Amino acid sequence: MTESSWNPGTLLRLSGSYWQVCTLHTGVKLEIFTLLSKGPASARDLCHAMKGDLRGVVALLDALSAMELLEKKDSLYANTPAAEAFLVKDAPAYVGYMILHHHFLMDSWNRMSESVLSGKPVDSSLDGVTEEAERESFLMGMFNIASATAPGVAKALDLSGCRRLLDFGGGPGTFAIHFCMENKDLTADVYDLPTTRPFAEKIIARYGLEGRMAFKDFNFHTDSVAEPEAFDAVWISHILHGENPEDAQRLVVKAMSALKPGGRIFIHDFILEDLRTAPLFAALFSINMLVATDGGQSYSESEIREMLENAGASEIRRLPYKGPTESGILMGIK
DSSP, X not given: XXXXXXXXXXXXXXXXXXXXXXXXXXXXXXXXXXXXTTOOEEHHHHHHHHTOOHHHXXXXXXXXXXXXXXXXXTTEEEEOHHHHHHSXXXXXXXXXXXXXXXXXXXXXXHTHHHHHHHSSOOOOOOTTOOHHHHHHHHHHHHHHHHHHHHHXXXXXXXXXXXXXXXXXXXXXXXXXXXXHHHOTTOEEEEEEOGGXXXXXXXXXXXXXXXXTEEEEEOOTTTOOOSSTTOEEEEEEESOGGGSOHHHHHHHHHHHHHXXXXXXXXXXXXXXXXXXXXXXXXXXXHHHHHHHHSSSOOOEEHHHHHHHHHHTTOEEEEEOSOOOTTOEEEEEEEO
16 A cells, blocks of 8 residues: 555554454354355354354354355355355365464464564463464465465476475475476475374375375474485475574575585575565564564565575576465575
């Protein structure tokens, strides 16, 4: 939004936009859209299924209808096509896990002033939310988002001649899955924490890639790469922004140690312009890292280039790829 667009009306609409955000979060958390995937239902029917209060359920359903996520006809509510496609559990394009991840971040964002003044993350947790539930929403949310972008990324990456790829801190391995699907001679190892293994193995099996992909327990802060100079390519996606500059540099060095001479390293992240005020999403994501991590931030292209140079990479260039949230990819050669 340009400076001339700001006025009391636009400022107040922005300030109150959390009303819609919280309404969406609640609809997903209470699985309203999944319940309605069975067919139109009345508020009383949904109230009974949810064991809720009729007044509260009606208010939520009417607000979701006003947001055009539900359709109301007479006394019945139904999903819109968009809600059916993106907000019903088990739908191929379901984004509800990422929405729940955003929901779990709300308390931290509400306490942003504490982080701004202290420079430290806030100690935040939601009542009744287990660590396992937060982990599931994060990992499956990453899977949801990566599943939408990975096919395009796989076509943008030149992995010709590569036989073995390392997905460094790869979570459930979504990108590596699509790289293997796009490159039939490629195998991949996914390095991530042991708690990620059940999610990764389930998703790898879903794609039938157990014979070409392996998950390795790995803490990238404390563990050394088990097979130095063993990989033709290393992929690092959305890892650096969680680290302070010194640790981010160490991770790039560690990832480079896994590459054969002549191997390719790819760094995918929300990349700021050098002035650090654009793109908007990357600038706001730095706030997310401020409230949630000890030193994490979005990095500029020149900062990531410097990390690659310090780790011994050459022929560094930015690929002509822009993700839906304006993420970018830098590539270097060992």
